[in-house]
Amino acid sequence: MSDLPAGIYFALLPQEYIDDAYELEVQGYPADEAASLESLRYRQAHAPALFLGAFLAPSPQSKPVLLAFACGTLTSSSLVTHASMSSHDPSGTTVALHSLCVSPTHRRLGIGRALLEEYAKRAREGAMGGVQRIALLSRASLRELYKQVGFKEIGESEVQHGQEKWYDMVLDLNPAEEDVQAPAEAAAVPGGADLQSIPGAAVPASGGTEPDPPTMDGPTQAQVIAALLAERTRPPAPDSRTAATIPAGELTDARGRNVQRLRCLRPGCGSLILLEGVGELREGGEESLFDLDADRPAPHPLFPPITPSQKWWLVTPSPMAFENVAFSRAVPPAAGDSGGRARKYLGCAECELGPVGWCWEGATTEYWVSVDRVGYRT
Ligand SMILES: [Zn+2]
Structure with a gap:
């Protein structure tokens, strides 16, 4: 698992942070892809255990700040469907992950990836009910990054959403033995960019080809944030x-x-x-x-x-x-x-x-x- 430095923590999104999440959503997605405030409210109200935030701990001047979030709904389908974006089926065993957004001020620090790993960990541990699978739609450029977290590519999605072509990606939480990928292999895939969104903001062209990508264990993000924090005391x-x-x-x-x-x-x-x-x-x-x-x-x-x-x-x-x-x-x-x-x-x-x-x-x-x-x- 990622080892985030002190000061950043994960927690289910409290209702009073929905507006903050919406702010990240509209900053992270083109207008024709962003979820509405009502959609986010619906997801938080009906599937609160599936709405996970990454927060920066409070300071004397500020309450905790929402840096990133991931949210979804349960579906009885095995892949993300259009219907799952606006409905929650409590008996479903697949999490349809609809949004993964990282604040523009905190991208490229590995927070998105760490959040996704935490999300999968909670699902595996039963915190989201009897969930068997996490499914999401990825734009073409982000597929390799999801694979680093263990997702498998199924193929082009039938869902039409915004201007982009989408790909079905799934993470089976209790995979058969032969389906387990070696983490080392997955981590070798180049790609230093943060997982900004699903579907989300375009990753800069250079994002997928950085020579020295952070690994899933996250020492790079820890170093980066530690360096930022160290500036305060110089x-x-x-x-x-x-x-x-x-x-x-x-x-x-x-x-x-x-x-x-x-x-x-x-x-x-x-x-x-x-x-x-x-x-x-x-x-x-x-x-x-x-x-x-x-x-x-x-x-x-x-x-x-x-x-x-x-x-x-x-x-x-x-x-x-x-x-x-x-x-x-x-x-x-x-x-x-x-x-x-x-x-x-x-x-x-x-x-x-x-x-x-x-x-x-x-x-x-x-x-x-x-x-x-x-x-x-x-
Ligand atoms: Zn001064």
Whole structure:
């Protein structure tokens, strides 16, 4: 089994996390493939033992954060059928696994694979009833990855769903002796990409051909996450560059995401705020409501004034996407603010330099960081 590092754990999805799961679902699937909120509610209500989440443990600033989930329904069919997507047959012995989603901020760490392994383990141990088989639909590019977890390919599915061609994959939980595959053989299949979804987001073209894939035992994912966590306790970084000194076009990669890490601007602090590739550059737009006049704390002298052309890093879907960040208390809306919602301001978690960004108070998935109020260093 995978050996996930401390801080990530599996648990059946509590009802109050359905909205969070739906958020991951719509981020992970094209619109014509994503399950509706109602479908997810149905699955959680009727088959709660089949709705498993991977959570990041709570911090002082946050309740547990849903990083990934897998959910399904029971069917008396031996393969995934269209009907099984919207119905649950309690007497069925096949789990039709409909969704496996990993937060975009936590992909390629092996969480999807570990979740699937945990799911199969629970099914084997009887936690899902008298289940004999897990069946799913895989897009062509993900078949090898499922095989690494022990799934067998049956062939092209008859199910029409979205634009893609789907393949039936099954994992028999009590296989006949001769059907058992040697795990070492399965693990040798190349493929470092996370299992993002079933059917799910496209895996990058390079995803299936990485030379050094993590094994099913997961030391790679443990190392990666341990390295991320270790960043929090490193000494202050040397002073960072400001956005104004970085040539246009070098701030973002081809996907429009930050090439360099975001750090606190205060000389001598340099606390790591955001890893590379997590923030999405946004210019203007109605989301960029950083009202400077009325309702925010006074800016630090280090900060340039925020102008209407201010650019932002959009960070989603939760505070856990940040490496370190502090939140102000809720600031009530200014008089005449049409939005009428309170906001919180973001600052350096170590020296409290801020505000460097903002978010709405209460339920939100969007965190906005000023491009000009953070430092950049690889
Ligand atoms: Zn700082």
